[in-house]
Amino acid sequence: MKPSIILINPWIYDFAAYDLWSKPLGLLTLAADLRQRGVHVHLIDCMDVDHPAMVKRSTLKPPKRRQFGTGKFWRQIIKKPEALKETHRPYSRYGLLPEVFDDAVKQVQNPSAILVTSLMTYWYPGVFEVIRRARKIHPRVPIILGGVYARLCEDHATGFSGADRVVSGQGIPAIYETFRNYGISVPNETPNFAIPSYPAFDLLNKIHYVCLMTSTGCPYRCHYCASHFLFPEFVQRDPAEILAEILYWRNKWGIRDFAFYDDALLVSSCKHTAVLLERIAGLNLNIRFHTPNAIHVKEITKSIARLLHQTGFQTIRLGLETSDNHKRWHLDKKISRGDFAHAMDHLRNAGFCPNQIGVYIMVGLPEQSPDAVAETIHHADRCGGVPYLSEYSPIPHTRLWENAVATSAYDLIGEPLFHNNSLLPCWDGSQKNEIPRLKRMVSQIRDKYRGKP
Ligand code: SF4
Incomplete structure (x- = not known):
């Protein structure tokens, strides 16, 4: 008999969550x-906004959806974990109602294994809850936990998640090795290439957009980022293969947003x-691209900006982080003086509107002053970009981690809930008091650009 595996994308438990092309x-x-x-x-x-049982049964307010497939999730306010009880903000479970989740797990008879993925370290309560519930329904089935939290906080996950096995290795081979340990044999050693190898978006109830990964890793080593830990090698896929993937989703499934x-x-x-964009430019595909993860400012030349515009990029996000060059030197080497202004010039000259170009600015770094953030906001605005504050979350296995642990008043090592960027865990009370001022500056600039061609 063929093995049968349940794959679970768990709930998000947080103060806020938004579907910004998140799958x-x-x-x-x-x-x-x-x-x-x-x-x-x-x-x-668990994050399915289109689950039929939710639409039919839920007493919750339906999540508002916005342009290009983004939008809100189902949300239920829940009791805060003990560690967060001093925080005066509502805490929510985002996603399906627990009874809808239970029904979905019960529908699978005799699974061979249950695999649970994970993302942010501080979302682990959602991971633990799916494991607890799945265990109750299928008590003798091995539960395997993988994903980003499992890799970054392996000891915590091993000690507290309730999973039978925590997979901390990279990629799919680590999962197959775990299957072998449990005596689960996969029928075909060689994949059947008649079945598409693209990420199985068709298993979702509705495909609002498709996410593409054309490379793994990053050659930079920014001190606040775990990319090099999660993907030690920088590997790029063949542009022809990526184009085939885009055409598959566009032609067979009618997908417009990527x-x-x-x-x-x-x-x-x-x-x-x-190379990829040159080929797309010649095909008149009428599709839209978005870069929620930020693209490198340094790499935006006149010709790249022209290609981005020509091929339908609608949402450009740039990782500026800070305009404080002294501070930057201790954080990353991804931008040199003048790069940002040049990139903005190229993008504007290519035809992008300011409200298509969002500029990520880090806030809450250890030893960062609110005035340095304010100056970076001004700098983004002077160059014609719309600032987006990106609150710093301390991440284990990054170079900034030790400094974060030393600076923070929270027990970052013992409790991943304190990695939550909403807490600004590396800023003290007086720095946090400046947040409303910084947010006001950002919203004034956004208002200025709203609707401006
Ligand atoms: S922040 Fe961006 S540029 Fe820096 S290492 Fe991470 S992915 Fe690379």
């Missing part, structure tokens, strides 16, 4: 690989992204 791409990639090898796959996406998940989409673009 469990790793889990969908694994699902596609399992299907190609003859395994029965059952996907349960979000790039790459950490370094534009690095070495002359043999990668520029």
Whole structure:
């Protein structure tokens, strides 16, 4: 009998969450690989906004959806975990009602294993809750936990998640090795290439957009980022293969919105992204691209900006982080003086409107002053970009981690809930008091650009 595997994308438990082209791409990639090898796959996406049982049964307010497939999730306010009880903001479970989740798990008879993915370290309560509930329904089935939280906080996950196995290795081979340990054999060693190998978005109830990963890793080593830990090698896919993937979703499924998940989409673009975009430009596909992960300012040349515009990029996000060059030197080497202004000039000259160009600015870094953030906001505005504050979340295995641990008043090592960027865990009370001022500055600039061609 073919093995039957349940794959679960767990709930988000947080103060805020928004679907900004957010899908469990790793889990969908694994699902596609399992299907190609003859395994029965059952996907349960706790973040599904289109689940029929939610639409029919839920007493919750339906989540508002916005343009390009983004929007809100189902949301239920819940009791805060003990560690967060001093925080005066509502805490929510985003996603399906628990009874809807339970029904979905019960529908799968005799699964061979249950795989749970994870993302932010401080979202672990959602992970633990799906494991607890799945265990109750299928008590003798091995539960395997993987994903970003499992890799960054392996000891915490091993000690407290309730999973039978925590997979801390990279990629799909680590999962197959765990299957072998449990005596689960995959029917076909070689994938069946008649079945598409693209991440299995078709298992979702509705495809609002497709996320693409054209490369893994990043050649930079910014001190606040875990990219090099999660993907030690920078590997780019063949542009022809990526184009085939885009055409598959566009022609077979009518998808118009594509979000790039790459950490370094534009690095070495002359043999990668520029090649892809040149080919797309000649096809008149009428599709839209979005870069929620930010693209490298340094890599935006006149010709790249022209290609981005020509091929339908609608949402450009740039990682400026700070305009304080002294501070920057201790954080990253991804931008040099003048790069940002040049990139903005190229984008504007190519035809992008200011409200299509969002500029991520880090706030809450250890030893960062609110005035330095204010100056970066001004700098983004002077160059014609709309600032977006991006609150710093301390991440284990990054170079800034030790400094974050030393600076923070929270127990970052013992409690991943304190990594939550909403807490601004590395700022003290007087720095946090400046947040309303910084947010006001940002919203004034956004108002100024709203609707401006
Ligand atoms: S450039 Fe971006 S992805 Fe690369 S290390 Fe820096 S923050 Fe991470």
